[in-house]
Amino acid sequence: MADLLQKYEKLRRRHDDLVRFGADAVMLVNERLLSPTRAIINGRETILAGTNNYMGVTFEPDCIAAGKRALEQYGTGTTGSRIANGTYALHVQLEEALARFMNRRSCMVFSTGFQANLSMIAGLCGPEDTIFIDMDSHASIHDGCRLSGAKVVVFRHNDVEHLAKRLERHPAERGGRLVIVEGIYSMLGDFAPLKEIVALKREHDFQLLVDEAHSFGVLGETGRGLAEMAGVEEGVDFIVGTFSKSLGGIGGYAVSNHPHFDVLRYAARPYMFTAAPSPASMATTLCALKKIEAEPERRDILMRNAEHLQKGLKEKGFELGFDGAITPVVAVICPTEPAAVAMWNALLENGVYVNLALPPGTPKKLALLRASVSSAHTPEEIDAVIAAFEKARAAVADLV
Amino acid sequence: MTTAHKDIEATIMRLLQAYNKEEAPLSPETNIAADLNIDSADVLNFVMEVEDEFDIDISVNELADIHTISQLAALVAERVNAD
């Protein structure tokens, strides 16, 4: 009998090779957090420029106080599922607050964004249905599709014509059709041509789900995401999001105006058969939501920082994965994988953390250094990140 | 007129060459992902090229049962000849 972990031999060897270059990118430890943008890594004070802390709310005193209060009032954990003993007043309050913020009829809160996608996709779709997904979709979307047992059709990234062709070729037979796209694609920071996709509804019958994990809080006049920015909220049937990025917590949500949306509470297995998120998570998320609602200037600062980093890196001659608009994800394309790994290590040595993103988890097989900004970054920190990129490039000149 | 299995195989092999980085010899029995060391993202890209070439659609679910060039050719033939 084959050893079950034998199949990862090649993967393991590749990882060992990467680690030989320097630090272990998948087991990097933040020894201490100093602020939303600073941590101690390998004993060194490091600027965090590879988080999803877009609104910079992870150290807000009132959110921390709300979390502490929830711990004292409700205890450390829920010890049960939402459909059993795990629904507390805080879960309901957060669902109501999110529904109001998103201007939707109903909201469901999940233990993570990953589970929100699994629940929604496998809850909405079954073997009789067809799902159309962008080929660069997040792992949780791919896995949700698999879990659903639906027919899955993939279209080229952000290619509306290709999607239209696919919709034509896969007519709704007995079941329904769901199209899934993302508000901001996490690797490159680009976003779906949502207006054009919604327009396809005039000729093709389908329901539309948008994963606003990275765009919630970031895009749109009031931070509701890409659907708001594109002015097509009416055409989007379901929105999924997460608390782990702009809201600085952990958990996920889905909102909709569908009158029967709540049936998913007792139909979606990844919602039903997992413990409800902890009271402290609900309390800090609720507080963070109020904060980003009350302080829209955070979004303006975020966008200024994003433009600063994007422009700065471009001026220094770095090739970016996407620069068609300003978004808080700024991905530098490296010529080769070894160059990316070496530069990532050199950045760390220069006190800057970014995400190292390697194929096959990246679009178009790119070797990426994915930087992202927060509204909590100062202009000086952004300058320091740009300077560190230059230093890192010089340090690996023989590889570039 | 039906398109012959052999012709389809030949076209598939031609499209596959771009992904055959190690220049492994191709035969109808070649296992596309395993023998040619192609990752899941490139399998999707390759299949999209096959779809474009023959103007057909193949769902992700159907791919689960397809391993060899010959199996893919059979699926393509079924689609093409059904139109």
Ligand SMILES: Cc1ncc(COP(=O)(O)O)c(C=O)c1O
């Ligand atoms: C597009 C997208 N969807 C879903 C998720 C999952 O969110 P969570 O971290 O809450 O599980 C992420 C982030 O990892 C994401 O980028």
